Each structure stands twice: as C-alpha cells, then as structure tokens.
Amino acid sequence: GENVEQHPSTLSVQEGDSAVIKCTYSDSASNYFPWYKQELGKGPQLIIDIRSNVGEKKDQRIAVTLNKTAKHFSLHITETQPEDSAVYFCAALINDMRFGAGTRLTVKP
Amino acid sequence: DVKVTQSSRYLVKRTGEKVFLECVQDMDHENMFWYRQDPGLGLRLIYFSYDVKMKEKGDIPEGYSVSREKKERFSLILESASTNQTSMYLCASSMTGRNGYTFGSGTRLTVV
Numbered sequence: 001g002e003n004v005e006q007h008p009s010t011l012s013v014q015e016g017d018s019a020v021i022k023c024t025y026s027d028s029a030s031n032y033f034p035w036y037k038q039e040l041g042k043g044p045q046l047i048i049d050i051r052s053n054v055g056e057k058k059d060q061r062i063a064v065t066l067n068k069t070a071k072h073f074s075l076h077i078t079e080t081q082p083e084d085s086a087v088y089f090c091a092a093l094i095n096d097m098r099f100g101a102g103t104r105l106t107v108k109p
Numbered sequence: 110d111v112k113v114t115q116s117s118r119y120l121v122k123r124t125g126e127k128v129f130l131e132c133v134q135d136m137d138h139e140n141m142f143w144y145r146q147d148p149g150l151g152l153r154l155i156y157f158s159y160d161v162k163m164k165e166k167g168d169i170p171e172g173y174s175v176s177r178e179k180k181e182r183f184s185l186i187l188e189s190a191s192t193n194q195t196s197m198y199l200c201a202s203s204m205t206g207r208n209g210y211t212f213g214s215g216t217r218l219t220v221v
Contacts, residue, residue, distance in 0.1 A: 009149070034209040043113075043199055043212035044152075089151065096142075096167070097210060101151035 002027040004092050006100025014108050019080050021103045023090035024072040032093040033066060033073045038102075039086045047088075048075070080107045112136075115200050115213035122220050128187040130216050132200030139203075141183035142210065143167075143175065146197040158183055190220045 003026040013019050025033075031052040036044035050057045050064045050073065057064050061080075066073040077084055085107045090100040116131040134141065140159050144152040144167075154167030156175040164175050172194060176184045183202075187194055197217050201210035 006151075032208070036212075041214070043201075043214045045212070046209040049209055096154060096157060099144075099152040101149060 002030055002092055002094055002098040004090060004098045004100045006090050006103060008103060009101065010104045010106075012106045012108065013080050015080060015082060017080055019077040019084070019105055019107075021075045021088055021090070021105070022072060023074070023092075023100050024070075025092040025098075026071065027092070027094055028068070028071060030092040030094050033064070034091050034093075034097075035062075035064060035075050036089040036091065036099075037086045038089065044089055077105075080105075082107050082109050113200055113202055113211050113213040115198075115216050117216050118214065120216060120218045122187075122190050122218065124191060124220055126187075126190045126220075128190050128218065128220075130185040130187075130198055130200075130218070132183045132185070132213055133181055134183075134202040134211070135181065136202060136204070136211065137180070138211075139180070139205070141177065142201045142203075143173075143183065143185045144199045144201065145169070146199055146215070152199065155185065187218075190218075192220050194218065195220045 006023045034049035037047045038044040061078050063076045087102045089102050091097045113134045122128050142157040143155040158164045158177045174186045197215050199215045200213040203210045
C-alpha cells in the first residue's frame with residue numbers, strides 16, 4: 001500500500017521567515033495530495049491541495065509543489081505569523097488517504 | 110457551514126466497557142472514515158464506509174467495529190475497551206474518493 005513520509009517532525013522559525021515541509025510517497029498511482037493544518041484541540045483542516053496533473057499551486061502565503069518523477073511534494077509557507085503555529089499533515093490518495101506523521105511548526109514572535 | 114460533528118470531546122471509560130463514538134455529517138457525503146491519532150504515528154485508518162450498511166477494515170481494525178445505518182451517521186464501537194485504545198479519535202467524510210476529507214474536532218478517549 002501507499003506509504004507517506006514527512007519531514008521534519010518539528011520546525012521552529014522566526015516570525016516573517018519561510019517554512020518548508022517535505023513529504024515523499026511510494027505509489028506512483030497516487031493522484032491527489034492535500035495538506036492539513038491541525039490547531040490545538042481541533043480536527044485537521046484542509047488548507048491546500050494539488051492533483052497529479054499540476055506541478056505547483058499557490059494560495060496567498062502558502063504554496064505546494066509536486067515532483068511526480070521523484071514522488072515528493074512540499075508545503076511552503078512564506079512570511080510566517082504566530083497563528084501559523086500548528087501541526088501540519090501531508091497526505092496522498094489512491095483508494096484511500098494515507099497521512100504523513102505530521103510536522104509541529106512553531107513560529108516565534 | 111458544513112460540518113462533521115463528533116458527539117463527545119472527552120471521554121473517560123473503564124477497561125472492559127463497551128464504548129460508542131458517534132459521528133454525524135450534514136454534507137450528504139457518501140464516504141466516512143474513522144482514524145486514531147497518536148503522537149509520532151500520525152493518523153491511522155481504523156474503518157471506513159463508502160455507503161450505508163457498507164464497511165471496510167482499515168489498517169488497524171482489531172478491537173473495533175463500526176455501524177452505518179444511515180448515510181449521515183457513522184459510529185465507532187470499542188467492544189471491550191483496553192488501555193492501549195487511549196487515543197484521539199477523528200471522524201472524517203468526503204463526497205467522493207478523489208477529494209479532501211472534512212474532519213470532526215475529535216474525541217479524546219482515555220481508558221483507565
């Protein structure tokens with residue numbers, strides 16, 4: 001089955017800096033790659049997604065890139081703010097969604 | 110605002126008890142899922158359902174069962190709770206198999 005690996009497990013940045021989280025997947029048939037943000041005490045919320053026919057997608061300060069050949073995709077957050085602090089999960093979908101282990105992002109004011 | 114609602118935020122149960130976790134979605138989604146979330150392990154799929162009365166095992170179904178009698182409701186059942194089932198349980202739903210999931214806020218279950 002699909003296996004998704006996510007790095008780093010923790011990431012600390014200064015407010016205003018950029019943050020990058022990387023994921024790799026094993027099954028080349030995966031065709032949909034969402035990213036979720038989970039704040040304390042809440043369920044994960046979809047923040048951005050990308051399909052396998054697209055290489056990059058951007059939404060304000062967040063962007064996702066996909067390299068199908070290398071089977072990896074990344075989340076980029078620019079101009080980080082303290083409210084970006086959360087746990088971020090990547091996922092890959094074939095028949096069901098497979099999640100990475102999560103990255104705890106801390107943005108220091 | 111579309112929602113997935115989990116009936117309890119926190120539960121404390123005793124070892125051996127039968128536990129019901131309820132999940133209701135108001136989006137008319139066909140697909141519903143139960144995950145458990147543990148530190149360092151991410152989200153692991155317990156059971157899922159693509160239709161009423163239908164259920165499929167995920168990666169870690171042992172010790173759990175599910176019920177989907179109505180499209181909007183998907184229940185997770187711990188037949189005889191054990192301490193290793195202490196965890197955060199997340200319910201999710203989706204319209205088709207090709208879109209992102211909508212998650213509930215989670216139920217933090219402690220088995221003592």
